[in-house]
Amino acid sequence: MPLVRVHESNTGNDKNHLNSFSAVALIIVACLMLMIIMENIITFSTWGRYSTLVLLLLLLASPLGIAIKAESEDSIKQTEETSSIESNPLLDNSCRTTSSKIISAEENPLDYEELPTSANSEVKVTSDYNILPFEEEDMNLLQAMRTVNFWLLFLAMVCGMGSGLATINNMSQLGQSLGYTSLEITSFVSLWSIWNFLGRFGAGYLSDYFLHTRGWARPLLIAVTLATMTTGHIIIASGFSGNLYVGSILVGICYGSQWSLMPTITSEIFGVRHMGTIFNTIAIASPVGSYIFSVRVIGYIYDKEASGYTCFGTRCFMLSFFVMAAVACFGCLVGTALFFRTRRFYQLVVLRKLQYSSRQGG
Structure with missing residues (x-):
């Protein structure tokens, strides 16, 4: 728990990093599945068992590399944004304006979004939203x-x-x-x-x-x-x-x-x-x-x-x-x-x- 900390990030690469974690998990599962099936067909030698052990250890350690890479990219991007704002004060005013718009949208998100549509029908903006009791959300x-x-x-x-x-x-x-x-x-x-x-x-x-x-x-x-x-x-x-x-x-x-x-x-x-x-x-x-x-x-x-x-x-x-x-x-x-x-x-x-x-x- 002492190693866990809140890290606020809005970078566009977050999804890519999460997909990388998922890909590693699927690769590990595929390797384990192959090993289990092969054990029913052949008998692994000593060097074969050590080889698969090293491979699995490397795969288990690979998410750490993804996390380090994500942290590095985030730090570089934050440094570039800070440098851009310092070199051009007008960007600072623009960011403040954008932030105020985001806060207004958070206060009343329904004013900024259209209702979703399904494959067969379109849901229109009506008072039906209000028929759902507020307690169901909390x-x-x-x-x-x-x-x-x-x-x-x-x-x-x-x-x-x-x-x-x-x-x-x-x-x-x-x-x-x-x-x-x-x-x-x-x-x-x-x-x-x-x-x-x-x-x-x-x-x-x-x-x-x-x-x-x-x-x-x-x-x-x-x-x-x-x-x-x-x-x-x-x-x-x-x-x-x-x-x-x-x-x-x-x-x-x-x-x-x-x-x-x-x-x-x-x-x-x-x-x-x-x-x-x-x-x-x-x-x-x-x-x-x-x-x-x-x-x-x-x-x-x-x-x-x-x-x-x-x-x-x-x-x-x-x-x-x-x-x-x-x-x-x-x-x-x-x-x-x-x-x-x-x-x-x-x-x-x-x-x-x-x-x-x-x-x-x-």
């Missing part, structure tokens, strides 16, 4: 819990996060019952973290893209991921050869996507002042759902089907994952309901704020 936990949107989001997360966490909790027993080797089961668990990361990374990018270009509210992505997770549960329940490879990819990506979408949706619907409290309250859906599906569904059916302490065959988990597929499908309907309830709110409030902030930053 709710505390109790106020949020009195809304239907809170419980729709919570219920969708119970269906999605709960069933996804129950899947990873039982991945070892699931692999054993279907005849997978210990190395393959270990690979499933390792790859799950990669799918989880890709889901968090990709869902954030896609939700931003569709929100800015199409005006689609983020809860639509919640519904899409739950529908995809339904397919993943059905694939795992089917028990065909290699089903865990496909099923774990779908469920893992969708599970990570929900962890990316839920905090963002929480902040946009209920505001940022009490976002931490509201977000962590909704996050309780994950352990609650995991207990229900891991203990009351998967554990109960596994014990019923097992002879002794072990169970082999598709019968051990088939019914459990069909149940979780049905629950995820129900969660998809809940997410769809949340999408329709918040669609106009996103068009009238959220998207306007995002567009205004992005233009101010540019």
Whole structure:
């Protein structure tokens, strides 16, 4: 924490630097994925293991170079701007005028921005903006819990996060019952973290893209991921050869996507002042759902089907994952309901704020 400090910067290269961090993360993930897959095919020699270790250490250290480069470029730009102002006093007056305009825009941003348009319709400036209660932009936990949107989001997360966490909790027993080797089961668990990361990374990018270009509210992505997770549960329940490879990819990506979408949706619907409290309250859906599906569904059916302490065959988990597929499908309907309830709110409030902030930053 002593190394963390606030660094205010409005340079146009901020996005480029953030994209560089993202690129490094994706490269590291690609290397790890390749290594995990190769370990199932060949046996690495000692020098091969040391080589991959050095490569990963270099990749992990590379973000430091990006940060140093960004700091250097920012310092150079600030020095050039200071020199320009000192050499030409007229620029100083111009900057002051621009600053006063920005302050006026911040006081009433709606006067400076047009309402966004979607792909199929155009939202016109009307008094509908005022029909949304002000409290929705700055709710505390109790106020949020009195809304239907809170419980729709919570219920969708119970269906999605709960069933996804129950899947990873039982991945070892699931692999054993279907005849997978210990190395393959270990690979499933390792790859799950990669799918989880890709889901968090990709869902954030896609939700931003569709929100800015199409005006689609983020809860639509919640519904899409739950529908995809339904397919993943059905694939795992089917028990065909290699089903865990496909099923774990779908469920893992969708599970990570929900962890990316839920905090963002929480902040946009209920505001940022009490976002931490509201977000962590909704996050309780994950352990609650995991207990229900891991203990009351998967554990109960596994014990019923097992002879002794072990169970082999598709019968051990088939019914459990069909149940979780049905629950995820129900969660998809809940997410769809949340999408329709918040669609106009996103068009009238959220998207306007995002567009205004992005233009101010540019």
